[in-house]
Amino acid sequence: MTLTPTERIYVALDTPDTAKALELAKQLIGHVGGVKLGKEFFVANGPEGVRALAEVGMPVFLDLKFHDIPNTVAGAISSALPLSPSILNVHACGGSEMMRKARTALDEVSGEKPMLIAVTVLTSLGDDDLHELGVDKTAEDQVVHLASLAKSCGLDGVVCSPHEIKPIRAVCGPDFKLVVPGIRPTWAATGDQKRITTPADAIRDGADYLVIGRPITGADDPVAAAKRIADELGGL
Ligand code: C5P
Numbered sequence: 001m002t003l004t005p006t007e008r009i010y011v012a013l014d015t016p017d018t019a020k021a022l023e024l025a026k027q028l029i030g031h032v033g034g035v036k037l038g039k040e041f042f043v044a045n046g047p048e049g050v051r052a053l054a055e056v057g058m059p060v061f062l063d064l065k066f067h068d069i070p071n072t073v074a075g076a077i078s079s080a081l082p083l084s085p086s087i088l089n090v091h092a093c094g095g096s097e098m099m100r101k102a103r104t105a106l107d108e109v110s111g112e113k114p115m116l117i118a119v120t121v122l123t124s125l126g127d128d129d130l131h132e133l134g135v136d137k138t139a140e141d142q143v144v145h146l147a148s149l150a151k152s153c154g155l156d157g158v159v160c161s162p163h164e165i166k167p168i169r170a171v172c173g174p175d176f177k178l179v180v181p182g183i184r185p186t187w188a189a190t191g192d193q194k195r196i197t198t199p200a201d202a203i204r205d206g207a208d209y210l211v212i213g214r215p216i217t218g219a220d221d222p223v224a225a226a227k228r229i230a231d232e233l234g235g236l
Contacts, residue, residue, distance in 0.1 A: 011213065183210045
């Protein structure tokens, strides 16, 4: 299935304020493919908040990055399913049994299923941080290792930074979904993101979905910003 430029964009609504998130989502419907709600939103607003956003009618990536013992993660996945998210995620560092149980928890339910993806190495961690944690691989090698493990456990893809797209694609193949934050159009402020790329370069490198927050949510005209990004992706 070929995605349209708009469908590739998930806008990150990083706010604890439901009214603000709803206003943005309503404005952006038809101009982005979905919304990403993370811990900041969820801890403040809970499942009620997620339901309110889902009612706007856009796919919801529920970015809660589950990481616990296999039974607990499987339970969390089952509890999230009634919210009908389009994407759910777990930390690959929870291990293969945990990822398999998460997969099984999804497969036990009939009907449309969310994509289940893994977080590999948080992009806030570099080689030195990994060594401190007892991991001898470089961050990039560990990312590719964990992406490959996630694939072998039946996960649909991973969240990865722009510079990890090509090495993961090379090892995990064309059907493994890559969801990529750290995106900055040339005309947007970088903010605190360090390893960034443009929307078009990320898609050219092999990203499936782009997670974009402040370049859209912080723009004077969020709809115009989303349209400009989709236009930049047209024809790729
Ligand atoms: O505003 P900005 O475009 O930087 O937002 C990016 C979103 O993607 C935020 O929700 C951020 O938490 C998330 N993210 C990220 N880098 C990662 C994983 C998630 O920026 N490695």
